[in-house]
Amino acid sequence: MRFSLLSTESAHGPRRGRIETVHGTVETPVFMPVGTQATVKTLDPRDLHADSCEVLLCNTYHLYLRPGHETVKALGGLHRFMGWDRAILTDSGGFQVLSLAKLRRISEEGVAFQSHLDGSRHVLTPEKAVEIQLALGVDILMALDECPPHDADRAYHQSSMERTLRWAARCRAAHPGDQPALFGIVQGGTQPELRARSAEETRRIGFSGYALGGLGIGEGSAAMYATVQETTALLPTDAPRYLMGVGTPQDLLECMARGVDMFDCVLPTRNARNGTLFTGTGRINIKGAAHARDERPLDPDCACYTCRHFSRAYLRHLYAAGEILGLRLNTIHNLHYYLDLMRQARQAIEAGRFAAWQAATLARMRGEPTTSQHAQEIRTDD
Amino acid sequence: MRFSLLSTESAHGPRRGRIETVHGTVETPVFMPVGTQATVKTLDPRDLHADSCEVLLCNTYHLYLRPGHETVKALGGLHRFMGWDRAILTDSGGFQVLSLAKLRRISEEGVAFQSHLDGSRHVLTPEKAVEIQLALGVDILMALDECPPHDADRAYHQSSMERTLRWAARCRAAHPGDQPALFGIVQGGTQPELRARSAEETRRIGFSGYALGGLGIGEGSAAMYATVQETTALLPTDAPRYLMGVGTPQDLLECMARGVDMFDCVLPTRNARNGTLFTGTGRINIKGAAHARDERPLDPDCACYTCRHFSRAYLRHLYAAGEILGLRLNTIHNLHYYLDLMRQARQAIEAGRFAAWQAATLARMRGEPTTSQHAQEIRTDD
Numbered sequence: 001m002r003f004s005l006l007s008t009e010s011a012h013g014p015r016r017g018r019i020e021t022v023h024g025t026v027e028t029p030v031f032m033p034v035g036t037q038a039t040v041k042t043l044d045p046r047d048l049h050a051d052s053c054e055v056l057l058c059n060t061y062h063l064y065l066r067p068g069h070e071t072v073k074a075l076g077g078l079h080r081f082m083g084w085d086r087a088i089l090t091d092s093g094g095f096q097v098l099s100l101a102k103l104r105r106i107s108e109e110g111v112a113f114q115s116h117l118d119g120s121r122h123v124l125t126p127e128k129a130v131e132i133q134l135a136l137g138v139d140i141l142m143a144l145d146e147c148p149p150h151d152a153d154r155a156y157h158q159s160s161m162e163r164t165l166r167w168a169a170r171c172r173a174a175h176p177g178d179q180p181a182l183f184g185i186v187q188g189g190t191q192p193e194l195r196a197r198s199a200e201e202t203r204r205i206g207f208s209g210y211a212l213g214g215l216g217i218g219e220g221s222a223a224m225y226a227t228v229q230e231t232t233a234l235l236p237t238d239a240p241r242y243l244m245g246v247g248t249p250q251d252l253l254e255c256m257a258r259g260v261d262m263f264d265c266v267l268p269t270r271n272a273r274n275g276t277l278f279t280g281t282g283r284i285n286i287k288g289a290a291h292a293r294d295e296r297p298l299d300p301d302c303a304c305y306t307c308r309h310f311s312r313a314y315l316r317h318l319y320a321a322g323e324i325l326g327l328r329l330n331t332i333h334n335l336h337y338y339l340d341l342m343r344q345a346r347q348a349i350e351a352g353r354f355a356a357w358q359a360a361t362l363a364r365m366r367g368e369p370t371t372s373q374h375a376q377e378i379r380t381d382d
Numbered sequence: 383m384r385f386s387l388l389s390t391e392s393a394h395g396p397r398r399g400r401i402e403t404v405h406g407t408v409e410t411p412v413f414m415p416v417g418t419q420a421t422v423k424t425l426d427p428r429d430l431h432a433d434s435c436e437v438l439l440c441n442t443y444h445l446y447l448r449p450g451h452e453t454v455k456a457l458g459g460l461h462r463f464m465g466w467d468r469a470i471l472t473d474s475g476g477f478q479v480l481s482l483a484k485l486r487r488i489s490e491e492g493v494a495f496q497s498h499l500d501g502s503r504h505v506l507t508p509e510k511a512v513e514i515q516l517a518l519g520v521d522i523l524m525a526l527d528e529c530p531p532h533d534a535d536r537a538y539h540q541s542s543m544e545r546t547l548r549w550a551a552r553c554r555a556a557h558p559g560d561q562p563a564l565f566g567i568v569q570g571g572t573q574p575e576l577r578a579r580s581a582e583e584t585r586r587i588g589f590s591g592y593a594l595g596g597l598g599i600g601e602g603s604a605a606m607y608a609t610v611q612e613t614t615a616l617l618p619t620d621a622p623r624y625l626m627g628v629g630t631p632q633d634l635l636e637c638m639a640r641g642v643d644m645f646d647c648v649l650p651t652r653n654a655r656n657g658t659l660f661t662g663t664g665r666i667n668i669k670g671a672a673h674a675r676d677e678r679p680l681d682p683d684c685a686c687y688t689c690r691h692f693s694r695a696y697l698r699h700l701y702a703a704g705e706i707l708g709l710r711l712n713t714i715h716n717l718h719y720y721l722d723l724m725r726q727a728r729q730a731i732e733a734g735r736f737a738a739w740q741a742a743t744l745a746r747m748r749g750e751p752t753t754s755q756h757a758q759e760i761r762t763d764d
Binding site for chain 1: 419421423425428446449453458464674675683692696699700703706709710711
């Protein structure tokens with residue numbers, strides 16, 4: 001993996017970059033759709049190609065349990081298994097172990113847990129997390145970390161963060177090279193001193209990229225944005241920064257403005273399956289009776305397959321009738337919205353006018369009328 | 383609608399024909415995928431176009447209840463509503479009323495029933511069935527009929543068939559023209575005299591096409607094939623014959639051989655969602671553990687998207703993991719299998735060697751080795 005920083009507006013402001021992998025180039029800032037169980041729910045690879053999607057996130061915990069990393073390896077690796085020829089990043093499995101598995105117990109060694117599928121017993125160590133991800137054959141591996149609850153006390157945040165650092169060093173030792181890339185994860189809750197210590201030590205260990213973990217889990221937007229700003233300032237400029245599991249369109253804009261290069265989140269895909277759809281002027285709940293005879297597309301400014309071919313009335317009908325096509329068309333739309341938002345952001349950074357674009361985009365999301373000048377500016381981004 | 387008979391091998395043997403509608407040409411014999419609620423489950427119109435699908439069947443009962451025929455009409459008709467620009471045939475609603483609705487009661491007037499969705503009360507008359515289908519704006523309407531249980535006694539079969547004839551005349555009167563086309567339905571169970579009476583009277587009323595109803599509902603293959611053979615012999619040669627709700631690949635071959643031009647069935651799509659997949663050499667249950675590390679496609683001779691890109695192991699994983707993509711990839715495959723089988727049949731009829739093709743195809747389905755001559759013959763059909 002190679003990262004190039006193409007342009008920045010300021011030292012810790014929005015960044016335009018490029019990640020090169022053996023599975024193609026990833027233009028940053030980038031949003032990574034989540035393909036938990038080796039599929040972005042409801043979509044096939046053609047749908048993702050149609051949106052110029054360049055990188056997916058898959059979940060190590062799920063793939064380790066089913067179908068098993070050895071099975072995926074025997075079948076030629078995750079790319080071949082799922083028919084995806086672009087880049088893949090996997091998380092370490094730690095987050096899902098702590099949120100999904102039963103009877104989990106954290107020790108210095110790692111995390112002992114029981115599968116949520118069949119109750120079978122497993123131990124995820126830093127070395128094992130690397131082994132699984134290498135077997136999957138992905139492009140970017142994540143070091144094993146612990147993501148404590150945001151409201152854990154300071155002592156827990158500190159001890160957890162220190163253990164995550166020791167785990168990071170063990171992951172690095174288990175995979176000292178750079179092919180595939182290994183990213184470290186900065187923890188420390190919302191405490192600046194803990195984040196600073198974590199960032200410094202994670203840098204010292206040395207990774208191909210640096211993630212911000214433990215955010216977007218209930219600490220609130222203001223605390224998250226402040227922590228992102230403080231932390232990115234402590235990270236190297238020549239490596240990608242990845243804010244894990246975040247977030248809303250607003251979050252993406254605010255955190256790109258603070259120097260984040262990579263995002264992933266289940267929000268667009270999960271919301272799609274719940275009937276909550278993103279548009280340039282805010283969210284739509286497609287279940288509403290108001291849409292029953294609405295011939296309009298979800299978003300008249302959207303170029304996705306769904307908006308080019310189907311009405312709100314049809315989408316509402318599919319949702320009401322429990323038809324799978326509805327989940328799929330909604331997902332196509334929401335992912336297009338996210339990926340297109342990032343494309344616009346990249347163009348705005350290249351043009352040196354991210355702040356103006358961000359302000360206009362946020363105003364439209366809030367339903368505020370844009371001035372004709374702003375509208376013009378938005379249109380030329382398309 | 384215009385039907386042209388292009389070629390026949392014998393007076394009552396397989397027929398190669400063409401139906402022209404304002405929504406394009408339908409080459410016959412044809413299999414119509416079922417789009418019950420204005421979507422072929424899991425698929426979008428692009429998937430159907432990719433298989434050169436020329437006509438869909440949609441269900442009047444379902445669309446009448448939800449979203450309502452008036453709503454569909456207000457939205458520009460069913461084609462526009464569901465984004466499908468090729469031909470659509472609707473059933474009359476009678477079959478679903480009798481199989482799904484609650485507290486149904488048949489009288490000379492029609493069928494009174496309660497919605498299976500909300501218990502609301504409705505009456506489906508012949509005139510109403512035509513009105514609903516006209517509001518949907520489809521290309522081929524079906525007359526309202528009753529499909530009695532195959533093991534009803536002869537007296538019931540007779541009285542039901544006579545009432546269906548009176549309903550057919552009322553449908554014809556409610557829609558005397560030919561744009562869109564209206565098909566009559568021959569009933570009479572498996573009793574040759576009743577079928578003959580029904581065929582004769584339905585012809586006398588006069589329709590653009592003739593359906594065989596009340597078959598494939600438990601009477602057994604031998605009885606069905608015999609009834610089809612006897613009935614098609616009594617139908618005009620210059621109108622399409624449609625065997626409703628049938629059937630397995632074997633059924634399609636046997637009934638094409640007996641002069642049927644049109645089929646519809648939920649089998650390929652429903653089986654796909656249950657993990658039962660059709661191949662040239664028989665069925666595969668994708669749930670089986672034997673597929674867990676099987677790198678092969680479902681059918682190495684299949685050109686569908688699923689077989690060109692994904693392994694049995696991946697399809698099994700998606701099924702086991704409950705992923706919607708699995709249902710979709712399975713459906714793409716099964717429909718491709720059905721539509722390709724019909725394409726091969728049309729070519730065989732054109733070449734005047736349907737019987738040889740049928741024998742070789744049935745032998746392969748049963749897993750019998752084909753001679754190299756047969757294999758060659760099959761290949762040149764591709």
